[in-house]
Amino acid sequence: MLATLGLDSLDGLYAHLPAEVKLNRPLNIAPGKSEFDIVDYFRRQADRNAVGFASFLGAGAYSHFRPVLCDVVASRGEFLTSYTPYQAEMAQGTLTTIFEFQTMICQLTGMDVANASMYDGSTAAPEAAMMAVRVTGRHKVLAAKTVHPEYRAVLNTYFKYQGLPVTEFGYDGATGCIDLADLESKLDKDTAAVLIQSPNFFGCVEDWKKAAELAHKHGALLVYLFSEAVSLGILEPPRDADIVAGEMQSFAHPPSYGGPYAGIIATKEKFMRQLPGRLAGETKDSNGNRAFCLTLSTREQHIRREKATSNICTNQALIALMATVFMSVYGKQGLRELAEQNIAKTQYLAKGLKRRFSGSVFNEFVASAGAQTPQAINDALLGKKIVGGLDLARFYPELSGCMLLCATEMVKREHIDAVHEAFR
């Protein structure tokens, strides 16, 4: 090949680079390692983490059992090593699964249209809020303090440099749900969106009907966020919301130290053209058979450049595919039963503890550490190979002495009994 190019060494390929930019030394990175060494390295690092521990952590990353088929399907090279499906004629596999994903998200959320996925829940939240800004032509956003603190942090980062103000409204100290009076007092004619999360960060189910009523009365949109997708299997879908945005991690993806996950945005048909991200649509091929392709791309950056709805140009296709398989495995009945098991475990856990808030919960709740500290309880549990709850003082100083505990179908009764023991 070098001879074809008239070169006598590989170095000739970059001889034209200016001398001042060339790196005149080898990279300071150790020589290549064998497959054995690489597997061994990562196993050794993994073993320094909590391996084989039971966990009561939720707070935006949930441990759910992963049906084997999720990995079987996602490991197929035809899905794993393909690109964004621009060339529809040779990407019908990916396109069809995206269309199924979009459909199931609509069925779960009660919305009309859903996109092919976003990076994750925390980035879907500001994208949904920016969408509301475009739809309403207004510039202010109200976010509940019960929305995941890291989602709010990302929202603030996205908004502050665009000069779009984000105001927070509080929660009721007794129920742990949004303070509707505080929300109402902060709504005005400049409010584009009200962001709530349900179940909220404290695990409590929010009254989205009342929140929607208030938002709509002032001409704002209601954005309903979720971080625990399994809740959609048992909670009434938020039909009065205008935009639903959330995190699909619970469906087939393990916590994986925070990522990769997949977010979604779903909305009413009338707001479809303001959706960010990829969309798969149904059409026909030249033989008249059903086919799918990416569509409405005139919203997107590669066509619209600085006038695009977002700079986003990928989705999280492989994670969304795993979620699609997960949803097909559990199906209509299984998703409900899975959600019911989560409720049962959580109620059993809560029974032995002092709950801080009275609001109805799905699979996590806030418990008071009583005379102990969350740190002391977690330390005691760690010794029994149990990762305890999240100390809330980090995000809510007013809740110091409280911790957020989550019980999914993966924790066993004996682990819950051990938590009860540690709280005593």
Added chain:
Amino acid sequence: MPGKTRQHISQNEPLLFEISSPGKRGYQLPDLDVPQVDPAEALGAANARQEIEHFPEVSELEIIRHFTRLSTWNYAIDLGMFPLGSCTMKYNPRVNEQVARTEGLLWAHPYQPASVSQGAMEIMSQLESALAEITGMDAVTLEPAAGAHGELTGVLLIRALLEHRGKARKKIIIPDSAHGTNPATAAMVGYSVTNLKSNAEGTIDLAELARLVDDETAALMVTNPNTVGIFEKDIVKATEIMHSKGALVYMDGANMNALVGLARPGDFGIDVMHLNLHKTFSTPHGGGGPGSGAVAVKKHLEPFLPVPRLKRVKDMFEFDYDRPLSIGKVRAFYGNYGVLIRALAYIMAHGGPGLRVATLDALLNANYIRKGLENHYDMPFTSPSMHECVFSHDRQEAKGVRTGDIAKRLIDYGFHPYTVSFPMIVHGAIMIEPTETEGKQELDLFIQAMIDIANEIDTSPKLVLDAPHCTRTPRVDEVGAARKPVLRWKP
């Protein structure tokens, strides 16, 4: 049947909703070891949903057949060369998939105590160091979830630094050859976009740049090598022009696969850049994600990096959130962690010397294709190619065949198309990036396929215009899809 392709059976497959029938199931739940609870009681009757209407009910065998059949309708790197320019579709080593699934990493919760997360943090630290060395930059954040997200982070950093210095400034200069994400990102951070017209060589026009930059200019966003596959030979002078006006230089790292081990952005004046770990460092594209858009910066931007920052205190890693100048968070937790594992595994497998050889092989392959095709397709910019080469359809258009048609015909030969109609500065662009992982045999087949198509255009253009002919699905009506959008199945 041309090239590598033969006919084979491709089964029809309905949608999941069409296979579904009541009572079928593919799941088993463990026995419940705690008392059952009535959901209506726990959640409140008004909050408990009755059913998920029309949600699928299918058996395990139906599920595996459904997705396996669908998979056979996809093209993938595992099936052949994927020469998408600027996308760096290289082989995805499977050991990376395996190590990312190591139990103690896969089930690590982002909020679990640092005392039981040291291995997870060590991996991040190793990757940060390796990426800093490769780019010649001082600090790296792994938090951004994708390339465009890295761009957003980078431009936010620029804005934060300029605000800290007293004035955010108003505009960002972007060459007309740039990826669409660049202007979209600038707009998301509240900057207006000034278009920089490329010169006759397809590169930055220094005189024009000097004319455009003023004290309201925040930055230049540049891709190097640029999207025509040419190294910006005046990059050092361009960065000097920007810096002399107090502006910064952002580098889109989409084409970093051309530079690893040969040249470092940090050494040629770049202030901040992103890396696409799913391109240069071979993490699988997965049909459109997940990726990772790590951002590397020079010292002066480090205080503004997103929180948390990984730091070592004595022999223990911890996360530092006490960073008063930080732009805040761009994503929950610490980034697309599973992608980071794969990228580090790739770097370890190659090692420093191996990474450099991979770059040279990428250059070799691109130039070999250029040589093979330069007598058959027009090449608007003839400066030396780096890791990709860009032709135009000018000669073929005279016969009524355009780049998009040639791309579709390439499918019949058993290849994924190249990047079509991008960059926009090339009329009817044909943008080819083979990557280093293709061997001579596959490259020769590709070159021959492109030559055969050029000949077909001379003799029977309709054959090309109606392509593809060998796929399960012939040409798809994208216009119809957009005119009347159907975005979900309905009963």
